[in-house]
Amino acid sequence: MNVFKFGGASVSTPERVRNVGAILGRYPTDTLLVVISAMGKTTNALEKVTEAFFAGNKDEALQLFEGIKDEHRSMAIALGQEDTTYLNDFFTEVEWLLHDKPVRDYDYYYDQVVCVGELLSTAIVSRYLNDNGVGNQWLDVRDILRTDDNFRDAQIDWNYTGQKVQELVLPALQQNRIVLTQGFIGSTDGNESTTLGREGSDYTAAVFANLLGAEGQTIWKDVQGVMNADPKQYEHAQWIRELNYREVIEMAYYGAQVIHPKTIKPLQNKSIPLYVKSFIDPAGEGTIIHNSPIRELPPIIVYKRQQVLVELATKDFSFVGEGGTAEVYRIFEELKFRPNLTQNGAVSFLCVIDEHPEKVEALAHRAAQTFDVQLTRGLTLLTIRHYNDGLIGELCGDSSIILKQQTPETIQVLLSSSQAL
Numbered sequence: 001m002n003v004f005k006f007g008g009a010s011v012s013t014p015e016r017v018r019n020v021g022a023i024l025g026r027y028p029t030d031t032l033l034v035v036i037s038a039m040g041k042t043t044n045a046l047e048k049v050t051e052a053f054f055a056g057n058k059d060e061a062l063q064l065f066e067g068i069k070d071e072h073r074s075m076a077i078a079l080g081q082e083d084t085t086y087l088n089d090f091f092t093e094v095e096w097l098l099h100d101k102p103v104r105d106y107d108y109y110y111d112q113v114v115c116v117g118e119l120l121s122t123a124i125v126s127r128y129l130n131d132n133g134v135g136n137q138w139l140d141v142r143d144i145l146r147t148d149d150n151f152r153d154a155q156i157d158w159n160y161t162g163q164k165v166q167e168l169v170l171p172a173l174q175q176n177r178i179v180l181t182q183g184f185i186g187s188t189d190g191n192e193s194t195t196l197g198r199e200g201s202d203y204t205a206a207v208f209a210n211l212l213g214a215e216g217q218t219i220w221k222d223v224q225g226v227m228n229a230d231p232k233q234y235e236h237a238q239w240i241r242e243l244n245y246r247e248v249i250e251m252a253y254y255g256a257q258v259i260h261p262k263t264i265k266p267l268q269n270k271s272i273p274l275y276v277k278s279f280i281d282p283a284g285e286g287t288i289i290h291n292s293p294i295r296e297l298p299p300i301i302v303y304k305r306q307q308v309l310v311e312l313a314t315k316d317f318s319f320v321g322e323g324g325t326a327e328v329y330r331i332f333e334e335l336k337f338r339p340n341l342t343q344n345g346a347v348s349f350l351c352v353i354d355e356h357p358e359k360v361e362a363l364a365h366r367a368a369q370t371f372d373v374q375l376t377r378g379l380t381l382l383t384i385r386h387y388n389d390g391l392i393g394e395l396c397g398d399s400s401i402i403l404k405q406q407t408p409e410t411i412q413v414l415l416s417s418s419q420a421l
């Protein structure tokens with residue numbers, strides 16, 4: 001039994017959906033749980049619908065949603081489906097909500113609207129596959145994956161979900177060999193939809209791999225495998241044949257956008273190998289990620305752009321100390337926000353955070369009760385694991401270094417110019 005995950009890029013066009021069929025055709029006897037994300041950039045488009053609705057712009061929200069409906073209908077038609085009425089139930093679920101006035105918080109509405117992206121993509125792909133000789137059963141993951149009601153960052157109830165996997169997923173796999181379901185979404189015990197955090201479909205796949213005791217999980221992407229840097233940001237990026245869980249969890253933690261950081265733990269806990277393979281070249285070797293030590297790794301490079309340096313200084317020249325540091329972390333916890341880098345001084349505390357305007361403002365506002373606060377925006381945080389001096393010089397280029405932190409394994413450099421490579 002294997003778990004496959006197809007991301008938004010792999011189902012973004014009719015050709016790519018057909019390609020998913022061709023990839024599944026390469027595994028004619030395997031039992032496969034297939035987790036799929038929303039098509040292309042649908043999640044971003046649904047976020048815009050939620051924003052308009054919550055801002056009270058009902059007509060705009062409905063109009064934006066009309067565009068999403070059209071795109072999905074066109075996709076279904078391009079895949080040879082004459083009757084697209086089976087999509088209407090999903091559309092209606094969202095439209096009912098958009099006709100109301102918002103009375104609950106933003107995150108709740110976000111999850112109720114955004115979850116439809118995954119429901120639509122899996123419904124369309126499942127039907128296409130069934131029509132074209134790849135028999136499969138579609139499951140609504142919200143009947144299986146139970147979470148708490150921490151909307152937009154819902155936490156999984158592993159016991160309940162494990163029971164449902166036994167009751168619903170295993171029999172479906174035994175009967176139909178291929179089961180298709182949604183990544184990224186779940187549901188509370190009150191049947192409210194939830195989401196697991198952006199790019200959370202990798203994590204969904206890992207949760208199922210863990211609960212099913214899968215032989216392996218494969219993530220199908222538009223790259224050859226995991227590279228030592230994002231090839232869109234660094235032209236000399238090299239493919240890495242083999243990695244271990246520890247290395248990947250560190251890469252993801254520092255911001256490498258290739259695998260969702262939560263994905264590794266459920267796999268590591270059951271020693272399930274993770275394969276990252278190319279949906280463009282499915283016969284290619286890809287990358288295998290497992291538990292064993294890897295002897296030689298190239299430098300691994302991660303850029304995080306749009307960073308903000310927050311300088312907190314005590315107002316009366318007293319030490320920051322344990323109390324001040326604890327206060328800063330309390331604020332981070334309240335805001336559900338994590339610093340990418342921190343540095344303690346005697347009377348100051350520095351942190352580097354993502355440019356998330358509302359959270360940055362809230363952080364500055366809360367911290368100003370205790371500290372003098374200064375913000376510097378538009379910075380780039382460069383992290384290199386297994387670094388060497390030549391590479392640091394090359395990557396920092398002409399940018400000035402504002403902050404540096406170094407261990408024998410990892411160096412992090414905050415650069416003044418977002419023009420840095």
Ligand SMILES: Nc1ncnc2c1ncn2[C@@H]1O[C@H](COP(=O)(O)OP(=O)(O)O)[C@@H](O)[C@H]1O
Pocket residue numbers: 006007008009010221222223225226227228229230231232256257258
């Ligand atoms: N270290 C890396 N190795 C490979 N790809 C990376 C890496 N870091 C970032 N990426 C980016 O990840 C992209 C694929 O991920 P993504 O677009 O999120 O796929 P999907 O949403 O379909 O799962 C690649 O096109 C590449 O630009």
Ligand SMILES: N[C@@H](CC(=O)OP(=O)(O)O)C(=O)O
Pocket residue numbers: 006007008009037038043044117183184197198199200201202
């Ligand atoms: N559709 C969700 C979940 C996801 O994981 O997508 P992708 O696999 O395309 O990164 C998102 O865009 O956040």
